[in-house]
Amino acid sequence: MNQHGVRWTSEQVLALAPDDASRRAGNKLGAAGPWSGTGSSGSGGVWGLCKGSGSKPYQTVVDTTGPACKCSCPSRKFPCKHALGLLLLWAADEEAVRDSTTPDWAEEWLEGRRKRATDKEQGDAGTGQSADPEAARRRAERRAGRITAGATELERRLADLLRGGLAAAEQSGYGLWEETAARMVDAQAPGLAARVRELGAIPGSGPGWPVRLLEECALIHLLDAAWLGIERLPEPLAATVRTRVGLTSPAEGPPVRDRWLILAQYDSSDGKITTRRIWLYGRESGRTALLLSFGAAGRSPQQALPVGLTIDAELTPYAGAGQLRADLGEQFGAPVAIASPPPGGPTAAALEGYGRAMRDDPWLDSWPVTLSGVIPVPTSPGWQLADADGGTGLPVAPAALARPGLLKLVALSGGGPVTVFGECGHQGFSPLAAWSEDGSETVPLI
Structure with missing residues (x-):
């Protein structure tokens, strides 16, 4: 045991894996056999040498306070199979990975991380002071003009589609939408481009596709109209619209320090960029927060947190309706296991919460909720989570039905x-973590 709290469970370690192949490979390296020179420190470092195919073992070091890792292997995944194997060994066998003096090669990297963190904190106050605010304003105006031109063109294309009839969408195929999406990329509106690409897949999605296509067209029209009249919107909604069209802004709300429960972590990919979502819940503030990180060109996102632990940390929220997204700041003290789940409610309360959130963000696909006192019940087809007291139920989202969770x-x-x-959304409920009736252990479901 080190001063950074309990050693993780194997499930918490494997929740960091970027994919199933990494989980399987990491499991194979989670025994003492291939490892030598292993150790851990009270400051959160874990290290070891793993025998590979070459003459020299791979040097693997993990900073569990990040967590972050470095390995001399050529893998581009984060964490790599050696880091996962080392953490699995650390989690399961205190004798195999004992507290010891940090070797020079591991200390150099760990110390470098601490120094970079300190330098960043000291430099944040001066960031932007040397930038030219007038030049930044002109760049923002030029981009806003391009987005306005793109939104205007998109409105014309939606009008043409409805004028010609939805059946034309099935005949024209995906090419029409891909070309339109490319025009939105040229207009520097990636949010609009992503929504347009989704339109292309709807005509081939099965029975009832014209209704779904009309719904999505209506949402895109609403976003276009909101952007074209953004100066008339209240600021929270205007910030949401800017985010939805694809304009990024820094996290600049007042930092919130809390004991944050790490509830879930999962990745999704559009073929080019991998997006990692980490859900947190503040025990004192009652806030739910979303950490987003991205990996491109086959790389996994760097940010990862072990599900089932609680961290004392500061989070800085982004602007916009709901303010769910945040950046992780300084961490204090020792991570500990989640003692009890976040407070929850019945399925009707979850639907009500989703409805309230949609008033602030009509383009919201889902909303984080905690259900308490529910029972998974098979239906025809699929499953639902039904209130144990005989109340209503929520269908499990189709995408979640195939998951082992x-x-x-x-x-x-x-x-x-x-x-x-x-996550509760228009397609149903996607379960991400669960607790038994006594609430003693967090069980990741994804």
């Missing part, structure tokens, strides 16, 4: 009530 949830329940954290 659903079977873990059913096994955890055993026909009894459980607490489940997940």
Whole structure:
């Protein structure tokens, strides 16, 4: 045990893996056999030498306070299989990875991380002081003009589609939408481009596609109209519109220090960029926060947090309706295991919360909620989470039905009530973490 709290569980380690292949490879390296020179420190460092195919072992070091890692292997994944294997060994066998003096090669990297963090904190106050605000204003105006031109063109194309009839969308195929999306990219509106690309897949999505296409066209028209009249919107909604069209802004709200429960972490990819989502809940503030990080060109996102732990840390929120997204700042003290799940409610309260959130952000796909006292029940087709007291139920989203996490949830329940954290949206509920009735252990579901 080190001063940074409990050693992680194997599930918490494997939750950091970028994909299933990394999980399998990491599991194979989670035994003492291939390792030598292992150790850990009270400041959160874990290190070891792993025998590979070459003459020299791979040097692997992990900073569990990040977490972050470095390995001399050529893998572009983060964390690599050696870092996962080392953490699995550290989590399961205190004798194999004992507290010891940090070797020079590991200390150099760990000390460098600490120095960079200190330099960043000292430099943040001066960031932007030397920038030319007038030049920045002109760049922002030019980009806003291009987005306005793109939104105007998109409105014409939507009008042409509706004038010619939705059947034309099935005949024209995906090429029309890809070309339109490319025009939105040229207009520097990646948010609009992403929504347009989604239109191209709807005509081939099965029965009822014209209704879904009309709904999506309406949402895009609403976003276009909001951008074209953004000066008349209240600032929180205007900030949301800017984000939805693809304009980025820094996290600049007042920092919120809290004991943050790490509830879930998962990746999604559009083929070019991998997006990692980490959900946190503040025990004192009652706020739910979303950390986003990105990886391009086959690289996994660098930010990763072990699900099931609580960290004392500062988060800085972004502007916009809901203010869910935040950046992780300074961490204080020792991470500890989640003692109990976040407070939850019945399925009706989850739907009400999603509805309230949509008033502030009509383009919202889902909203984070915690359900308490629910039981997974099979339906035809699929599953639903039903209130144990005989109230209403929420269908499990189609995308979640194929995940192994659903079977873990059913096994955890055993026909009894459980607490489940997940995302509630128009397609149903996606379970991400669960707790049994006694709330003693966090079970990741993704």
